[in-house]
Amino acid sequence: MSGPAPRRASRPSERDLVRAARDHLARLGYTVWADPDGHDYFDLVARKGEEVGLVEAKVADARTVVAQALRRRAWGDWTAVVVAGRRGAAGIVARTDGTRAAPIGVWWVDAGSVRELRPARPWVPPGGEDPFAELRARFRRVLDALASGDLPGGASWDGVGRAIRAASGGRGFAEWRLDEPTREP
Secondary structure: OOOOOOOOOOOOHHHHHHHHHHHHHHHOEEEEEEOOOOOOOOOOEEEOOOOEEEEEEEEOOHHHHHHHHHHHOOOOEEEEEOOHHHHHHHHHHHOOOOOOOOEEEEEEEEEOOOEEOOOOOOOOOOOOOOHHHHHHHHHHHHHHHHHHHOOOOOOOOOHHHHEEEEEEOOOOOHHOOOOOOOOOO
């Protein structure tokens, strides 16, 4: 007579992934906000000095998380995705190497700890022209207000949707290239 079959470890939730990434970044000296906009547009925002990083988490649907990271690049100096397993992370790396998504950091969670399969790289190389400089400066001012308590955590950030459209020139960010020149109206 045998006992019950051994229970498989349960898959972490998206909340578990965000918590692990938050703790990971805090250990690296970042100030970290989970869902700072109150609408789950940004899963995680990290700041150290003037450097701003954004992390998107997904338990499944790797294509969606990469698309989210690409859309959020206008606000952060770097973006990363965190997924539930190494196999999913390896699939993201394989599909994005050599593409415009290659700077996206790819992380996975193992027993509550973040493992970096590919480190996040800056979207704009040092000395390069940043098509999103004004938007990033505005975002840093919002983070300053969060850090000082002038803007309460979880408060609705009006205009984020409109800012996306304005920053992309009316196009989706999937169509933006970082080396694309600014177009005059």
